[in-house]
Amino acid sequence: MFKFLVLNPSTKSDEIIKKANIQHKKNEFESVILLDKLDNPVEKLDVPSYYPSLEDDKSISVDTNLIGVNGILKLNSGVTIAFMDNVEVSFNGKIDILILKQWPSKLSNLIKKDTVSIDFTIDNLITRFRPRYIFASGEFHEYGPFRWESGAVSRFVSLSKEGEGKWFYGFNFPLVPTEVASQDLMDNPFIETLSVKRRVDQGENSESLPKRAKVSPQNCFFCLSNPNVETHMIITIGQLVYMTVAKGPLTRSNASMPFSGHGIITPVDHMSKNTKEVDAEMNEFEVKLFHKFKQNYPDFVLVVFDLNLEKNVHYHRQFLPIHNKFLEEDKFSKVLEEKAQTNNEKYNKNHKLEFKNVDAVDVDSQYISFKVYKDEVPVVYQSTIEDDSKIIDLQFPRRVLSYIIRSPKRLYWDKCQQPKFKETQDCEEFKKFFT
Ligand SMILES: [Zn+2]
Structure with a gap:
């Protein structure tokens, strides 16, 4: 049995250390966990104490017994503590105690009735690791215990x-968790996420939902479960979809925008076609993007495109900000019509394209679509694909947009890939902008 003490310190560092030492004499804590860094203390803690730090410095300060931890810390007792607000998709161990800066969205929605947050990154982290204790900073609140389907219990x-x-907050931590009586359990606020996902999973065998594509998730470029997934490009993870910066972006960072702005929204699950649930969450992301761009870069218009085809390996949707000088009046409609005409007349073996304005895409059909967000309600263009045995110009959206932004050389994404450090930089800038 181990005992831990968790503290949320103010700037009165020395008083806090004295109080912690008094408690330690009575309780003999394994460690003290601080939700924030202490402010230049003079006093010394009598027990190793850990705080979240941006530097990866796990060396003990001998003067104070304080240790800054960036990410995961495994104690000699076998207990694992994670200090993180970011997902480390590559970590595969267990997390016993999770220390967060902010509340998970699900609990925030449930307890604070805060329904604006659509960032489920932390929720997904909790769902994945099911830590026994989750601590966050804010008003005092206890929720739980609540149980997972595996039987694990979290607080x-x-x-x-x-x-x-x-x-x-002091607590006992037996290495083998003690049983919790059913009547003491509270609802697991994170389970809803799983049941939505399960509905989608179960649907894969039925006729009404998209058939599983032939490329397996392990080899799929867009699958989050792919061990080779490029985590440095992930901006945020929602409930059913996640958002990344684009590889080989059409637009580049420049004097007026410190990042490319070209991104991709992808379903977490391996699916070839859009579904109503995925579409709804992607649309939420789009509206948030529209507002962020409008607020920060009012000269830019958000443009979104996708190909909803049975033949897709893994359905996804792309977006980019385009300067409004390229989109004056009905410029977009004209270029779209022109390029569709070229496709239909010059390449007569291609599937014909005819874009129509619709209120919303029809997720059950196959189509190529564009959305132009000059306002919160976008103008939507859809060309239905009736016969997918014909040649479909998969580069069509990029062909239209590279023409509009007068960067014809950017047509093929693999010809304009950026070095990894640039991708990382783009992603970090995008996170600052979006979250
Ligand atoms: Zn996939």
């Missing part, structure tokens, strides 16, 4: 800053 504790409410 959530939010602590106020010292001086503003309950700011410390």
